Amino acid sequence: MEVKAAETAKKLDKTTLRKSWWSWYVGNLSSMSFEWLESFGFAVSMIPVIKKLYGGNKEEEIKALKRHSVFYNTEPQLGAAVNGIMCGMEEERANGVAIDDEVMNGIKVGLMGPLAGIGDAMIPGMYIPLLLSIAIGLSQGGSALGPLFYIVSYLTTITALSYFVFFKGYELGTKSVELIVGEAAQRAREAFNLLGSIVVGGVAASYVNLQTALSINTGAEKEIVINEVLNGIFPKVLPLLLVIFCWSLMAKKKMSPIKVMGILVLLAIIGVALNFF
């Protein structure tokens, strides 16, 4: 595009950047292990960039590969922003700006934690449950509409998000992180949290099942069915209490979900043995 500076300045073209993003997007965890997690996913995604900027200079190529294969772990979809930032920094470095390995590594390590925290809370912690809740609602009676809705809505939006933050990272550098942690972003996350909690309330009302088979025999009159009495006080009060019980075990007693499941196993066995359920 810009012919004037092309002879001296090295520039990453859109194709190279796209290749790098795609490599990260599909391959970030391909060789994951407890020791290395996303290290080589990052290194491999930098190959197109390294070849473009340092191609022919084997020493520089190896140095760049080493630079990008140190321990790395973040939420990969949102974390694509860091890949974009690194592409931008490599481009500056190749053009003679003095950026040493420690500066780049410092930025990677400094961003990977916060982005992992925000990314996990946002994507599997909130956005996916929200889409799933709607999909569950659309699946009533075993309809394929629900799963199809989830597949299409999740894949289109998440791919677009990852691509967008990658290129924002490349264009704006570390300033792009403001898009993810800034004030408007925080308000948007809170708004999504609100929507998510309302919608999951509906999921709980439809899918948590708990009723008691107890009844009181009053002699001549027809027996009083406890479950009907309880539902007369508040519909589905037993499932509601069960959710609050599980929540308080996790939020107040800091129990792990697996332990809570274990408690439910005991509850089910005792409840059925006593003919309570």
Next chain:
Amino acid sequence: MMEVSILQAGIIAVLAYLGSLSVPWFLGLSGGWYTLTRPIVSGLLIGLVLGDVQTGVLVGVAVQVVYIALVTPGGQMPQDLNSAAYIGVTLGVLAVRAGSSVQSAVAVATAVGAVGTIFHNFMMVTNSFWNHRAIKNINEGDYKGLVFNHYIGPQAVQFLYRFIPTFTVVYFGSNLATNIIAYFPVDSFVMRTLTALGGMLPAVGVAILLRQVTKKDIDLIQFLLGFTLVAAMGINMISLAIIGSFFAILHFRYTNVKPVFSGNSVEEEEEL
């Protein structure tokens, strides 16, 4: 009773592999782990393969609620969703076809998910072998070797970790499910317990999400609103999502998270 052919078991096992964590071939993490391995999606696919979409989706959705907000930070896997989604949901579909309740299928799938973590942890350990070869490639500047040791080697092993157990259980699952139903009729103690448990387990999935989204106890009121609208007023999920969106938009427009002082006000405006 529903028969599972070698071809059907093979397709389900390949889908399980494609959906497992680390597999790049179907849009990586987003298309595999976060799409194919969601039980609501695996339920549809298993239903298509076995020729009963309706049962597949019903079981998939019921299992999905248990795992609605599963987060797996840093490759830590408290429950192996992939085993629950493919081995568990297939067994669930076969059991439901053989006459047991959808709730008991949920209990079975969740148990499978707890056992399945072993496959994930195997992969996380054995991949170190390929990582050490990759480090050698990097020191030599060997791109081809690096790509091989990042994609091909680890994925060949991962294929075996996922294909073999899924294929085996799914192929023999039909007999397994029928035998279990024969031993434990629907009104037996075991089946009644499984049905009760399967009805209760979704509460854990919902509670995990609640723990993540409620900062103060009073925030539970949001959840209660959704619960009440559906339990007491019987509105459907789309209507609930619209009502929820209304509140979410109000929150976004009229809340100040923290006062914004001068400095980067220009950037702030760009975001809006």
